[in-house]
Amino acid sequence: MEPEAGPVLYQKLRVWEPSLESEEEEEEISEQLIPDASGPHDSSGNKAGRLPGAWAQLVATLLLLTVGFSLAVRQLCSSGASPGALGAGAPPASGHSHRPGVYHHGAIISPAAECSRLGQELFVAGGNIVDAGVGAALCLAVVHPHTTGLGATYWGLFHNSSSGNSTALTSGPARTLAPGLGLPSALPALHMLHTHFGRLPWPHLLVGPISLAQKGFLVDTSLASALAAQDTKGLCPLLCHANGTPLGPGTRVTNTKLAAVLHKASLAPTPDLSGDALLSLLAEDLGLEGPSVGPRPTLEPALQLPVPQGILFTTPSPSAGPELLELLEASLQSPGPSPAPCPALPQAAVAPRSSVLATVDSGGSVLLLTSSLNSSFGSGHLSPSTGVLLSNLVAESAAGTWACPLIFHGISDDTEVDVLGLVASGTPAAARVTTHALLSHLARPQTPDLQEPTESPRACGQGTLLQVAAHSEHAHVSSVPSGCCPFQGF
Numbered sequence: 001m002e003p004e005a006g007p008v009l010y011q012k013l014r015v016w017e018p019s020l021e022s023e024e025e026e027e028e029i030s031e032q033l034i035p036d037a038s039g040p041h042d043s044s045g046n047k048a049g050r051l052p053g054a055w056a057q058l059v060a061t062l063l064l065l066t067v068g069f070s071l072a073v074r075q076l077c078s079s080g081a082s083p084g085a086l087g088a089g090a091p092p093a094s095g096h097s098h099r100p101g102v103y104h105h106g107a108i109i110s111p112a113a114e115c116s117r118l119g120q121e122l123f124v125a126g127g128n129i130v131d132a133g134v135g136a137a138l139c140l141a142v143v144h145p146h147t148t149g150l151g152a153t154y155w156g157l158f159h160n161s162s163s164g165n166s167t168a169l170t171s172g173p174a175r176t177l178a179p180g181l182g183l184p185s186a187l188p189a190l191h192m193l194h195t196h197f198g199r200l201p202w203p204h205l206l207v208g209p210i211s212l213a214q215k216g217f218l219v220d221t222s223l224a225s226a227l228a229a230q231d232t233k234g235l236c237p238l239l240c241h242a243n244g245t246p247l248g249p250g251t252r253v254t255n256t257k258l259a260a261v262l263h264k265a266s267l268a269p270t271p272d273l274s275g276d277a278l279l280s281l282l283a284e285d286l287g288l289e290g291p292s293v294g295p296r297p298t299l300e301p302a303l304q305l306p307v308p309q310g311i312l313f314t315t316p317s318p319s320a321g322p323e324l325l326e327l328l329e330a331s332l333q334s335p336g337p338s339p340a341p342c343p344a345l346p347q348a349a350v351a352p353r354s355s356v357l358a359t360v361d362s363g364g365s366v367l368l369l370t371s372s373l374n375s376s377f378g379s380g381h382l383s384p385s386t387g388v389l390l391s392n393l394v395a396e397s398a399a400g401t402w403a404c405p406l407i408f409h410g411i412s413d414d415t416e417v418d419v420l421g422l423v424a425s426g427t428p429a430a431a432r433v434t435t436h437a438l439l440s441h442l443a444r445p446q447t448p449d450l451q452e453p454t455e456s457p458r459a460c461g462q463g464t465l466l467q468v469a470a471h472s473e474h475a476h477v478s479s480v481p482s483g484c485c486p487f488q489g490f
Contacts, residue, residue, distance in 0.1 A: 101477045103362070103489030108132050109466050109477040110357035111147070111222060113486040115139035118208040119359065120488035122200065129359040130158065130197040131205060133367040134190050136357050138209040140371075141186065142258060143217045145239070146226035147425075148355035150261065150278060151378055151390040152371040153182065154189040155315050155403035157302060158197060159419060161364035161470075166302040166313040166407055169193050169369075173318055174393040178286050181379050182391035186371065187265050188275035189297035195271060196299060206266040213259035213387070216252040224249040226376050234380040238387065257387030272296065281385045302407075307332050309442055310410040310418070320404035324431040331439055354402050356425040360468035360475045366421040368405035368468075404431045408438060419470045426463030437465055437480075 101107070106129060108119035119136035127135075141149045156169030169192070175183040194202055219227075227239055227246035238255060239247055247253065261278055268274040275296075283290055302313040305325045312328060314321035354372035373379075378391040402425070410418035422437050424430040464484055469476040479485040 098474070101487060101489075103475045103477075104473075105475065105490050106132070106359065106361040107468065107475040107477045107487060107489030108136060108357065108359045109468065109479060109485050109487035110136050110140060111355060111464070111485050112140055112143050112220060114143055114212065114217060115357070116486045116488045119357075120490060121208070122205065123490055125200065125204070127200040127204075128198065129361050129365050129367045130194060131200045133357060133359040133369055134194045134198065135205040135208060136359075137186075137190055137369050137371070138206060138262070139212065140355055140357065142209050142212045142255065142262075143220070144223060144355060145389050146223055146230070146377050147353050147373065148186075148371040149373060149378070150186045150258070150386075150388045151182065151184045152186050152355075152373050153391065153393050154186055154297070154369065154371045155319050155405065156189075156193060156370070157313060157315055157366075157368045157405040157407055157421075157423075158193070159313065159364070159366045159407045159409065159421070160197070161361075161419070166304065166409075167197075167299050168302040168315040168321075169297065169299055170316060170319070171297050174395055176394040177282065177390065178288065180392055180394065181286075181381060182374070182393035184278060184282070184388070184390065185275065185297050187278055188271040191265070191268070191271035191274040192297055192299060203266040206262050210259050210262045210266070213255045213262060216254040219247050219249055219251045219253060221249055230377055231380070234382055235377060235389075238382060255387040257383075257385060259387075261386050261388065278386060278388065282383055282388070282390075285383050285385045305329060310408055312438075313407040313409070314404055320401050320431045324404040324406060324434055327431055327435040328438065331435060332442075354425040356405075356423045356464065356466055358421055358423055358466045358468040358477070360419075360421060360470055360477065362470055362473050362475045364409075364419040364470040366407055366419055366468055366470070368407065368421050368423040368466075370403050370405055370423055370425060372402055402430055404434055406434050406438065408441075421468040422465065424463055424465045430463070433463065433465060437467070 106123050108116050108123070108129075110116045110119065115136040118139045119132035122132045122135045123129075137148075137154075140147075141152070153171045153174065154169060155171060157166065158169070159166045169189060171185050171189060177183040191202065194205065198205070224247065227235075230246065232240050232244060232246050235246075236244055239253065241247065261281070264277040265274045268277060280290075282288075300316065303316050303321050303325060305312040305328065307328070309332075312325065314324050316322070353374065353376045354370055356368070356370045358369070359367045372393065373389065373391040374393040378389050378393075381390050382388075383390065405423040406421070408420040408422075410420070420438075420441060422434050424433045424437075465480040466485060467476075467478050467480075475489060477487045477489065479487075
């Protein structure tokens, strides 16, 4: 069952602009410092008892320059942290500040600083959380080819505070493009999500990713570590030096073939045509007769589970969503609300490589996205015509065992919004990690300033957990391990 199509309306929030406040304050001070032209004058035309007109103007000018300089210094000091402190946002118009990760309007958290920044820019440009999230996902497809990309499979969960509905983005069972190569579905999935719920024009979301692919991006620590542990055969010359050694941190990478694919996708009027442009080129590369056809990504109502504290939402099968709800139902019905210890994982358990991101606004809308190539760099097959790394998620793969984003909508006696989003990656026990995180959240007293998760999912294996929330008319973002994923907000 597909939810009704059409844009979702969000309240347009005015972004605080420091320059406006400074100009208004400067004008107010200036009016107090400029000598009164209506005051008494002597016979020479100068004001009685004051310096001659030219000197008075000079003194006034110097005073204004001094005041302007002091205002600029004060604004610089109040603008927050150093450029490296990605979680620090501009102070709100009300003049009070918050700890990093708390914002008045909206926020985004992702594994790459460049992509979190791009998501914030889409927020400021008038976009909603879907615009910010989809734009950041397309950015990650460029800068993190070891975990995601246009060859990846996507799952998503969107809670719309305007309608109160939660919608799942589903990719369905994994499908095979060619032996050992999974059928890409990222472009039609992300375009479909944006078509139904985004606000900005679709091409606007691809401007940043196209620029990064065309002009180049810097290899970050995450990508460099994956390259160092990977056999680079098949990844050269894109991700290798001329001598075949993998690129290190800070090296600039350009992917003009990928930029061309993204440009074509930006011109596609429908989600299906976005994906077909890529599939046609891949078919030529692989010598296939034509693009593979099969079930397309879909949008459908999220699975939900009413509990005493509120309602839980997640993605349907073949993701791990149903398993997650079973774990949560059993845990919440057991005596005592304290979370159970994380289970020990079998030694042979292998974590699928996946990527996650999350966006939230202060009104309670949340978007969680998770994607995977299955293995690090997927199949290791780099398409020469497209610059896309194909996944090795094929028909026999357990396509969604790593995907179980969760949204919790709390029940409150007043009108206060209480929404929490959790999404885990890099662990073979994503459902158990998410269960443990939610139980920990419910077990501790809730305060107006939402706390960060207290338990690391590394105690449940390995991986990353992102948490976003809307509480007390603010957007909150955090991660475990703390600091693993840069965030931005406004």
